[in-house]
Amino acid sequence: MATPASSVAQANLGGSQGNFRFALISLTSLFFMWGFITSLNDILIPHLKNIFDLSYTQAMLIQFCFFGAYFVMSLPSGALVHRLGYKMGVVIGLLTAAAGALLFIPAASFELYPLFLGALFVMASGITLLQVSANPYVTILGSAKTASSRLNLTQAFNSLGTTVAPAFGALLILAASEPVLEAASSTASEIETVKVPYLIIAGALILLAIIFAVLKLPRLSDNTQTDTSEDVSQGQFTSAWQYSHLVLGAVAIFMYVGGEVAIGSFLINFLGEPDIAGLAETDAAHYVAYYWGGAMVGRFIGSALMTKLNPAKLLAFNAVGSVLLILIATFGTGQVAMVSILLVGLCNSIMFPTIFSLAVRGLGAHTSQGSGILCLAIVGGAIVPLIQGVAADAVGLQLAFIVPAVCYLYIVFYGLKGSDIKALN
Numbered sequence: 001m002a003t004p005a006s007s008v009a010q011a012n013l014g015g016s017q018g019n020f021r022f023a024l025i026s027l028t029s030l031f032f033m034w035g036f037i038t039s040l041n042d043i044l045i046p047h048l049k050n051i052f053d054l055s056y057t058q059a060m061l062i063q064f065c066f067f068g069a070y071f072v073m074s075l076p077s078g079a080l081v082h083r084l085g086y087k088m089g090v091v092i093g094l095l096t097a098a099a100g101a102l103l104f105i106p107a108a109s110f111e112l113y114p115l116f117l118g119a120l121f122v123m124a125s126g127i128t129l130l131q132v133s134a135n136p137y138v139t140i141l142g143s144a145k146t147a148s149s150r151l152n153l154t155q156a157f158n159s160l161g162t163t164v165a166p167a168f169g170a171l172l173i174l175a176a177s178e179p180v181l182e183a184a185s186s187t188a189s190e191i192e193t194v195k196v197p198y199l200i201i202a203g204a205l206i207l208l209a210i211i212f213a214v215l216k217l218p219r220l221s222d223n224t225q226t227d228t229s230e231d232v233s234q235g236q237f238t239s240a241w242q243y244s245h246l247v248l249g250a251v252a253i254f255m256y257v258g259g260e261v262a263i264g265s266f267l268i269n270f271l272g273e274p275d276i277a278g279l280a281e282t283d284a285a286h287y288v289a290y291y292w293g294g295a296m297v298g299r300f301i302g303s304a305l306m307t308k309l310n311p312a313k314l315l316a317f318n319a320v321g322s323v324l325l326i327l328i329a330t331f332g333t334g335q336v337a338m339v340s341i342l343l344v345g346l347c348n349s350i351m352f353p354t355i356f357s358l359a360v361r362g363l364g365a366h367t368s369q370g371s372g373i374l375c376l377a378i379v380g381g382a383i384v385p386l387i388q389g390v391a392a393d394a395v396g397l398q399l400a401f402i403v404p405a406v407c408y409l410y411i412v413f414y415g416l417k418g419s420d421i422k423a424l425n
Contacts, residue, residue, distance in 0.1 A: 020141050023217045024150065028157040029208060030090060030134050034127045035161030035292075036168075037097070037201060041066055041120075042264045042288050043169030044194070046281050051190050052113045056269075056397070060389035063265055065117040067257070067381030069124035070131075077132040078372020087217050089133030094209035097126030101202035108191045126205075128375055136371040139357055141218070146307060147361075151353035153303040159296030159349070163289050170285035172197045240366035240373055248418035249359025252411050253377035256351045258384025259322070259407035263344060265385045267291060269397060270341065275333045276398075287338075291345035298349020306354070315354045316415030322347040322408040330401045341401070351411065358419040380407075 041062055049059040081089040100123025107115035138154050139147040173193050240246055271277045271284040279287070298318075305314060322344050329341035356374055363370045384407060391400035 020218060023141055024138065024154065026212070026215060026217065027134050027138060028154050030094075030130055031154050031158035032161040033094075033205065033208065034097075034130055035158035036165045037101075037123065037127060037161075038066075038261075039162035039165035039264065039288075039292055040169050040197070040201075042267060043166060043173055043285055045265055046268045047173055047194070048113065048116065050281075054113075056266075056389040056392040057386065058389075060265065060386045061117055062120060063261055063385040064382040066120045066124045067261065067379055067383075069121050070128050070375055070377075071379035071382065073125045073128040074132060074372045074376035074378070077129040077375065078368050080129065081133050081371075082368045086133045086137040087212065087215075089129055091209050091213050093126045093129030093133060094205050094212065095126070096129060097123050098202045098205035098209065100124070100126060101198045101205065104194055104198035108195050111191055128378075131375045131378070132368075132371050135356055135375075136360060136367050139360055140367065144361070147357045149303050149306040151357050152299050152306055152350055155353040156296055156299035156303060159292055159299055162292035163296050166285050166288040166292065169197065170282050174282045174285055240363055240370035243363060243366075243370075243422075245361070245419055245421050246359045246363065246370050246373065248414055249355055250373050250377040252355045252414040252418065253352070253359070253374050254380035255384075255407035255410045256348075256355060256380070257378045258380030259404035260348050260351075261381035262385040262388045262404045262407075263326075263341065263401070264288065264291060266388065266392065266397060266400070267341070270329075270401075271338060273397060275337075277335070277338050287342065290342045294343060294345030294347075295349045298346045299353070302350035302354075306350070311350075311354050312358060312415045312419045314350060314415075315358070315419075316412050318347040318350060319408045319411035319415060323405050323412070326401055326405040326408070330398060330405070337398075355411070355414065355419075358414075362421050 045059050045062050048054065048062065049056075052058075077089070077093075080092070084092075100119050100121070103119035103122055104116070107119050134154075135151065138151050142150060267288050268281055268284040271279045271287055272281065277284070277287075302314070325340045325344045325347065329337045329344075332340060359374055360367055360370045384403060388400045388403040391403055
């Protein structure tokens, strides 16, 4: 099945750059949607924490179940994409995510926190399939030399979704629940506010699935490369696990997603601390948009910089900036701490697409497997926030931010050394 796909792709490479451009434009909608859904968890966490009277550790089960789906579903998703192709992977992923969003309706009706967690798992399973399909598709949809630049550009629209979502959630979830709280109404009334937002999301996902099902996109296989100068496989390796830059890149993805999600998950509570800003949840939710908005701005800038600067060195530079800013937020107070933690979003900007593109370089026929492994590592978004939740319950919310700082230290190493292309012995 790979051979005919590859021959079609090679024909496209020869004279259909317009098709590639159209495909990239189409894919940006997917990056926007999964960014939007992921960021909405930052609103869901404090909302359900209050409704069900949860500890920080219990509230972080939201991220544990959401990002845990990446660990369970990434490798099966990689196999599915390898069998059915990138386009069908996108369509199935969208429909699965829509099913998860619809499960929020019975979860709210029955007032069951475990059912919310199950709905998040199903929705994230669909997003996992989208990630496994779309990220490598973008990297091979043109020259390998500009893969980091293309992925940063499309990920910028992912950040647009994460920037818009907090305002959407603040309006339709947090603000809508305030009159209910003031009237001392029941938990059932408070929890009803999640139904409309996730019903809208389900409708949008189903519409996208229909659109992608009828779109004519270039057929590309793992072997499609416009620049194979960095392919170190030479036909001698049978698995993507044999490349050190991929394995170390998977750890970097784990650390990055874990650190980024942990910060976003605790941001509303952090800004509500009396020594930081003392903001109400609805007000703090709007500041979450600055955190994710910084990543969006940085990715547009990074997309241009990647064509001129060494991606690995730029990655290390941004990681150092993240560590310093988190330390200031951890041991500072007031506006200094508040602004510092929000600026971490700007440093985050290029990290995921840069790590991803560095890690899949030279994999050749093992690209889809490598993509599945990298998406498997997104489980960091499940583990690291949970660890920070335990730390917050034990030593306090502010000091617990040391956890993501450690994550970014590893990314410094990957940018400086770990991303060098070589095969494991």
